[in-house]
Amino acid sequence: MTTIAFHTLGCKVNQYETEAIYQLFRKHGYERVDFDKKADVYVINTCTVTNTGDKKSRQVIRRAIKRNPDAVIVVTGCYAQIAPGDVLDIPGVDIVVGNQGREKIVEYVEEYRRKREPINAVYNIMKTKEFEELDVPSFSDRTRASLKIQEGCNNFCTFCIIPWARGLLRSRKPENVLKQARQLVAAGYKEIVLTGIHTGGYGEDLEDYSLAKLLKELDQVEGLKRIRISSIEASQITDEILEVLKNSTSIVRHLHIPLQAGDDEVLQRMKRNYTTEEYRNKIMEIRKVLPDVAITTDVIVGFPGETEEQFLNGYRFMEELEFAEMHVFPYSKRSGTPAAKMPDQVPEEVKHERVQKLIELSNWLKMKYANKFLRQILEVIPETPYKEDPNSGLYTGYSDNYLHVAFKGTQDIVGKICKVRIDRVGLEYCHGTLVQVEEETAVS
Ligand code: SF4
Structure with a gap:
């Protein structure tokens, strides 16, 4: 049997796509092994979001080649899409595939094994108009499933290379999204996370259809208890979306x-x-329809030209908006983007200092948000035993409003909706007491 190993760099979309690529090989009888084992085929799904992403991608490619110089080395993903020539120049790389046409990936491997000639299957992604249909019927995490609903982005933010690696926005056909959602529910998943490169842009390229309409239809899928949108821009929160958020029983x-x-x-x-x-107004509108909503965000610190005063304006704004959590990133120069050439790049030590300040703010806001739920009963879907002490009898999972909750339970509650009273809040975990197990059907 031919063995295959995968390594994924970068974001959740890449992880989703690696699973989808694995499904294609699995159907052809390939057996998956760990990346640190000797395999006949290695697939490296690369990232290019920062210059470090490129570097790490190259390191992983070299590691695979070293592990088995006779293996077929396939490189895909964003770095492969942006720099196919550089990737193929690494001695030992056999096949390079971009962010499209991966339904043919097994064919490429089999062709390479017959002919032993390098294959470059990277095309101009800017011309791609079709969503690459790749299904993932199950995940190693048995409680939450990702469902990719769109690809690409039309925004071209000045710090971001992603549109060049992923192409312009294209949405998955609604019927295919719904079909996969039903399959996932039938496989036992109670929560689906809608993912994409610019997830909230879903539908912008479709006629008479929108993210709001998709959410309404997903809300009707029987057995689907939770729908989470991985990310949405403030400008994409339309009145129609607000209406759906208000009336939905499953959108978290x-x-x-x-x-x-x-x-x-x-x-x-x-x-x-x-x-x-505009951003503030949207948040206020959302809070009117969903009073206890957890709003989390991403922040880039030390963007070129960011003065101390601008940083402090930002700090006060974030404090005022009371995010439930902030993911704080120091600005990192990405060659090929307009921001990389901007004057007044902020020194590393200043960025570091500002990052620390925002992390502290995020921690404080996180505790403040969690404290609102002290002694309240929340619905939590336990996922795994408590990692810090697997013998403690504690299980951990997320509440619908994204509190990470640990509580005493037994293996059979994993994947079920549990009512848990929050007894103590903390930065990593909130601790609670199981009050009731709602669902009797276990996730198989
Ligand atoms: S919206 Fe997101 S993916 Fe699109 S260019 Fe901006 S940062 Fe990149």
Whole structure:
């Protein structure tokens, strides 16, 4: 039997796609082994979001070649899409496939094994209009499933290379999204996370269809208890979306809305298409329809030209908006983007200092948000035994509003909806007491 090993760099979309690629090989009888084992085929799904992403991708490729010089080495993903020539120049790389046409990946491997000639299957992604249909019927995590609903992005923020690696926005056909959602529910999943490169842009390229309509249809899928949107831009929260959020029984009380900067001049230089005022208004509208919603965000610190005053404007804005959590990233120069050539790059030590300040703010806001739920009963789907002490009898999972909760239970509650009273809040975990197990059907 032919063995195959995978390594994924970068984001959740890449992880999803690696699973999808594995499904294609599995159907052809390939057996999956760990990446640190000797395999006949290695697939490296690369990342290019930062210059470090490229470097790490090259390191992993070399590691696979070293492990088995006779193996077929396949490189795919964003770095492969952006720099196919550089990838093929690494001695030992046999096949390079970009972010499209991966339904043919098994064919390429089999062709290579017959002919032993390198294959470059990277095409101009900017011309691609079709969504690459790749199904993932199950995941190693048995409680939450990702469902990719769109690809690409039309925004071209000045710090981001992603549109060049992923192409322009294209949405998966609604019937295919719904079909996969039903399959996932039938496989036992109670929660589906809608993912994509610019997830909230779903539907912008479809006629008479929108993200709001998709959410309404997903809300009707029988047995689907939770729908989480991995990320949505403030500008994509339309009145129709607000209406759906208000009436839905399954869309969770958690929205991830990237802010990136809390100062209007910085936002403008980033080419983000909103002002702080517009962003604030959206958050207020959301809180009107979903009062206890957890709003999480991404922030880039030390964007070129960010002054101390602009940073402090941002700090105060984030404090005022009371995010439930912030993912804070220091700005990292990505060659090929307009921001990399901007003057007034912020020194590393200044970025570091600002990052620390925002992490502290995020921790404080996180505790403040969690404290609101002290002694309340929340619905939690336990996923795994408590990692810090697997023998403690504790299980951990997320509440619908994204609190990470640990509580005493038994293996048979994994994947079921549990009512848990929150007794103690913390930065890593909130601790609680199991009150009731709602669902009797176990996830198989
Ligand atoms: S919205 Fe901006 S940051 Fe997000 S993928 Fe598109 S270009 Fe990149």
